[in-house]
Amino acid sequence: MINFDIEPVHGVGKLTFEGELTVKHGKEAREALTRALAEVDHVIIDVESATEIDTSCLQLFCSAHRTAERMKKKLNFSGILPYCLKNAMKVAGYDRHTGCGFDPDCRCLWIAR
Numbered sequence: 001m002i003n004f005d006i007e008p009v010h011g012v013g014k015l016t017f018e019g020e021l022t023v024k025h026g027k028e029a030r031e032a033l034t035r036a037l038a039e040v041d042h043v044i045i046d047v048e049s050a051t052e053i054d055t056s057c058l059q060l061f062c063s064a065h066r067t068a069e070r071m072k073k074k075l076n077f078s079g080i081l082p083y084c085l086k087n088a089m090k091v092a093g094y095d096r097h098t099g100c101g102f103d104p105d106c107r108c109l110w111i112a113r
Contacts, residue, residue, distance in 0.1 A: 014043075018050065046077075051084060055088065058088055
């Protein structure tokens with residue numbers, strides 16, 4: 001399930017993902033990320049209640065982060081990152097200590113925190 005709540009006064013939106021975040025739900029996740037970035041200046045992604053995350057979801061989050069950077073917007077995770085996300089990052093090689101070339105301000109989603 002995907003929920004998106006906007007706090008228009010501050011230009012912040014919270015996008016909450018629950019359950020499976022896999023290729024099966026990729027289209028819905030992409031649409032939610034696209035909508036969130038179109039509507040607010042700062043998107044906070046909450047995945048605390050995710051039960052499964054695969055590489056397709058990591059790719060979507062990475063793409064959304066690059067899009068946010070190009071749009072001069074912010075996109076980041078909130079709260080505690082669940083084991084399924086940390087494990088998917090490790091297995092897919094997404095855990096990083098520095099951002100990529102698209103991240104000059106070191107706000108990369110995958111930097112260890």
